Amino acid sequence: MTKKRLKRKAFFDSIKARRRLVIINEETFEEQFSLKLSILNVFILGSLGAIFLISVTSYIIAFTPLREYIPGYSSTQLKQDALLLGIKADSLEFQLNKNDEYIKSVKKVLTGDLEYAKVNKDSILASDYVDPSEYEMEAGKAELELRKQVQKEAQKK
Incomplete structure (x- = not known):
């Protein structure tokens, strides 16, 4: 050897x-x-x-x-709250923009730049309105699978 x-x-x-x-x-x-x-x-x-x-x-x-308690991890409740607050912030921003447009049109009427008959709150709201029927809103196969997976994970916790 x-x-x-x-x-x-x-x-x-x-x-x-x-x-x-x-x-x-x-x-x-x-x-x-x-x-x-x-x-x-x-x-x-x-x-x-x-x-x-x-x-x-x-x-x-x-x-x-x-x-x-480990940095970088957060609770599921905190994530859900953050999501809901984000949605509320978006809707509030949209509402604020609509109100700003209405106030601008009222200022035009008060200063005489525009006739009163032409200003209508409904027409202002309609200008920002997007018809959802123009878009395909049905969930795809991948989205349905993702929804099922998220529901299973939420039930586990």
């Missing part, structure tokens, strides 16, 4: 060799506990223990409310 193989064999033999762990009472020299181990067994047991500990910690962080 070559030197390299001999060294490798000697290394594996040394880590497979059985050793004895003994715990002795120091005052009476009585053996309290004895265990036969090898370096390979201790290494494997330590590795499995570390993997188990990491897995349990990851599971606890990922699937419990503890994840909300």
